[in-house]
Amino acid sequence: MRAVYDEIGEVLADEGVSTVAAVLFDLGVSSLQLDEADRGFAYAQDAPLDMRMSQDAGRTAADVLNTYDERELERVLREYGEERFARRIAREVVARREQLPFERSADLVELLRRAIPAASQRTGGHPGKRTFQALRIEVNGELDAWRAALPAAIAALGVGGRIAVLSYHSLEDRITKQALAAGARSTTPPDLPVELPEHAPYLRLLTRGAETADPTETETNPRATPARLRAAERIRATEEPRP
Structure with missing residues (x-):
């Protein structure tokens, strides 16, 4: 489907898709266009x-x-x-x-x-x-679209579903890092003795920080040098409506 990233919710709704098993975002600009x-x-x-x-x-x-x-x-x-x-x-x-x-x-x-x-x-x-x-x-409007697209994509993931993001700009990577980290963190108030189910993390991080291309790849493909990969898995359903 030809659409901007932040239209992912509308595209899935139009196709009658309630949840997805995987989402891959490659935020790089097409070399053909460049x-x-x-x-x-x-x-x-x-x-x-x-x-x-x-x-x-x-x-x-x-x-x-x-x-x-x-x-x-x-x-x-x-x-x-x-x-x-x-x-x-x-x-x-x-x-x-x-x-x-x-x-x-x-x-x-x-x-x-x-x-x-x-x-x-x-x-x-x-x-x-x-x-x-x-x-x-x-x-x-790349960053505005990304700020809206990422939470919509996470919301569309079914339990066990995975999201992977390749970003090429520090601000894109920062937005990704913050959104995935927020989902992987408990929001239970610190003074409670037990974690409340609705405050438990709903994501599990699959990368330790951001993974980067190795020297062999960057030597043959210099445009991969700034690439940062982050990934996470949905581990529980949430009741929040999709953005």
């Missing part, structure tokens, strides 16, 4: 600043750069790109767009080369890496 020059994902190729996963509707990366105020641009770059120079870049973007709106990725890369100190460029990789990632996440 490598399409005309989509604007890649900072190494000049292209229109689009970055939409689905080009049917919605704002583009150019829209974000040309309409967000300086503070909001800084927030996007700092939060989603973990960009140290978010404030400087946001200020430069606003100043530049007053003269000429952003349309193509090469325009943004040129600005980033000027805004980011040369020393950081020598040690931190391509200057566009973090900004392009942040814009992609913002344009596609």
